[in-house]
Amino acid sequence: MQEKMEKNVILLAIATLITISIGGLVQLVPLYALDSTIEEVEGMRPYSPLELAGRNIYVREGCYLCHSQMIRPFRDEIERYGKYSLAAESMYDHPFQWGSKRTGPDVARVGGKYSNDWHTAHMINPRSVVPESIMPGYPFMATTELSYDDAAEHLKTLSIVGVPYTSEQVASAVADVKAQATGEGDVDAMLARYPKAAVGDFDGNPDKLTELDAMIAYLQMLGRLVDYTNYKPEMDYR
Amino acid sequence: MAEPEKDALSGRETTGHEWDGLKELNTPLPRWWLWVLYATIVWAVAYTVVYPAWPTLSGYTKGMIDYSSRGELAKNLAAVKQSRSSWINRFEESSVSEIAADNDLLTYAMAGGRAVFAENCAPCHAAAGSGSVGYPSLADDDWLWGGKVDDIYTSIRYGIRSDHDDARVSDMPAFGADELLNAQQVADVTAHVMSLSGGSAANAAGATVFEDECAACHGEDGTGNRELGAPNLADAIWLNGSGVDAVNAQVKNPKHGVMPAWVDRLDDVSVKQVSVYVHSLGGGQ
Numbered sequence: 083m084q085e086k087m088e089k090n091v092i093l094l095a096i097a098t099l100i101t102i103s104i105g106g107l108v109q110l111v112p113l114y115a116l117d118s119t120i121e122e123v124e125g126m127r128p129y130s131p132l133e134l135a136g137r138n139i140y141v142r143e144g145c146y147l148c149h150s151q152m153i154r155p156f157r158d159e160i161e162r163y164g165k166y167s168l169a170a171e172s173m174y175d176h177p178f179q180w181g182s183k184r185t186g187p188d189v190a191r192v193g194g195k196y197s198n199d200w201h202t203a204h205m206i207n208p209r210s211v212v213p214e215s216i217m218p219g220y221p222f223m224a225t226t227e228l229s230y231d232d233a234a235e236h237l238k239t240l241s242i243v244g245v246p247y248t249s250e251q252v253a254s255a256v257a258d259v260k261a262q263a264t265g266e267g268d269v270d271a272m273l274a275r276y277p278k279a280a281v282g283d284f285d286g287n288p289d290k291l292t293e294l295d296a297m298i299a300y301l302q303m304l305g306r307l308v309d310y311t312n313y314k315p316e317m318d319y320r
Numbered sequence: 321m322a323e324p325e326k327d328a329l330s331g332r333e334t335t336g337h338e339w340d341g342l343k344e345l346n347t348p349l350p351r352w353w354l355w356v357l358y359a360t361i362v363w364a365v366a367y368t369v370v371y372p373a374w375p376t377l378s379g380y381t382k383g384m385i386d387y388s389s390r391g392e393l394a395k396n397l398a399a400v401k402q403s404r405s406s407w408i409n410r411f412e413e414s415s416v417s418e419i420a421a422d423n424d425l426l427t428y429a430m431a432g433g434r435a436v437f438a439e440n441c442a443p444c445h446a447a448a449g450s451g452s453v454g455y456p457s458l459a460d461d462d463w464l465w466g467g468k469v470d471d472i473y474t475s476i477r478y479g480i481r482s483d484h485d486d487a488r489v490s491d492m493p494a495f496g497a498d499e500l501l502n503a504q505q506v507a508d509v510t511a512h513v514m515s516l517s518g519g520s521a522a523n524a525a526g527a528t529v530f531e532d533e534c535a536a537c538h539g540e541d542g543t544g545n546r547e548l549g550a551p552n553l554a555d556a557i558w559l560n561g562s563g564v565d566a567v568n569a570q571v572k573n574p575k576h577g578v579m580p581a582w583v584d585r586l587d588d589v590s591v592k593q594v595s596v597y598v599h600s601l602g603g604g605q
Contacts, residue, residue: 112375118379157396194483197577199454316391316394
């Protein structure tokens with residue numbers, strides 16, 4: 083048997099693949115099957131279409147290469163960034179943005195930490211507010227119009243992989259983008275669909291709905307959805 | 321099993337494997353290496369017994385010592401709190417003005433407050449609170465909302481124009497953009513504002529506009545009102561930029577600084593510490 087394997091590269095490859103797959107499956111499959119993997123929390127909802135557009139820009143620009151979105155349960159991390167991240171907080175993420183490199187700080191709970199003005203200045207030129215920053219500037223986001231006619235398609239695609247968008251949410255996706263980014267239109271209906279969404283002109287330029295509006299809408303919601311008032315952490319010790 | 325074949329030249333055993341007439345000498349792994357391997361296997365099995373490991377139908381095996389990383393963190397935090405209890409408790413029980421008056425607590429507050437400030441506040445208020453356009457300096461004695469340590473504590477806890485219900489709020493009207501004043505009146509009142517700090521000659525028309533439209537918030541003499549966060553316009557310190565153009569822009573279409581609320585982000589002891597730290601930075605009152 084060993085002799086055969088050693089001499090036949092294809093057999094060797096197949097056997098290696100089988101061995102590694104067993105290891106991988108044993109680690110991964112139970113996590114999908116276990117009810118206890120994702121905590122039961124109040125307040126989590128899928129992204130609003132504008133936040134989702136911002137999130138897509140976050141992925142497109144590779145922000146995850148410098149920023150993690152995963153506060154681990156260590157004292158130094160929670161003292162700096164806030165409560166540790168729950169699995170529930172990324173249950174609607176496809177793909178998740180946990181990241182593995184922190185050139186910049188973790189942003190899992192950056193929502194509400196800064197004003198929209200600050201984010202605008204910081205995204206256009208980080209050194210205008212943080213002189214020692216090594217983050218690149220993204221000035222083009224402030225001038226590039228957001229393309230969002232396909233907002234409904236994005237929601238539909240995510241619902242195929244299990245994000246519970248309702249048909250109502252899909253149908254009103256484009257209107258919801260506008261309502262959230264301008265504060266005009268049916269804002270109440272948008273907020274009923276996406277509670278706690280930040281509303282308004284985010285980048286200080288009300289004439290244009292830009293990529294920066296979407297980016298800041300996304301950053302401002304990060305880490306703010308879960309309602310911790312009734313949450314009992316000791317139920318989810320693991 | 322047949323006797324292992326010996327290599328004629330070296331006299332060592334071969335593995336019996338042959339490639340194109342070449343045979344491999346049997347060079348076993350060093351004994352110590354093998355033992356280390358066995359030891360790691362035993363370690364791994366023991367680990368799965370002691371720590372949470374195997375999935376079951378309804379959950380997973382919890383292990384013998386009931387370990388969880390989140391539980392461990394909670395214990396760790398409780399232990400830290402315990403070890404600090406001698407002064408943490410006093411912070412919890414004391415008001416910020418009591419802390420500022422107590423030399424002992426002041427020392428702790430300065431050290432803790434400096435760390436909190438560097439992480440959370442410096443991105444806006446700059447290192448050591450020196451500020452920049454739109455972000456007030458916290459190191460001078462010019463305060464928008466009040467420089468007593470209790471005022472500072474309130475500003476920090478609930479923020480200014482933040483989304484917290486108890487935030488400090490007040491909005492200067494957009495006199496230009498909403499056409500409350502015409503262009504001439506805007507120019508006049510701007511000139512009057514500039515004259516308040518000695519930058520230009522008095523402007524009688526502007527002074528009248530100021531009295532009618534601005535004095536309610538900024539005061540008759542333009543020295544501001546801390547109840548409303550209306551800045552002093554009669555000094556050389558400007559929040560939203562100095563010079564005629566900046567003042568003109570503010571009258572036409574005012575900026576409204578937003579400062580986040582920290583009550584839900586930082587624990588109360590940290591907020592108290594950073595309040596006392598800010599109070600000490602420059603002109604605490």
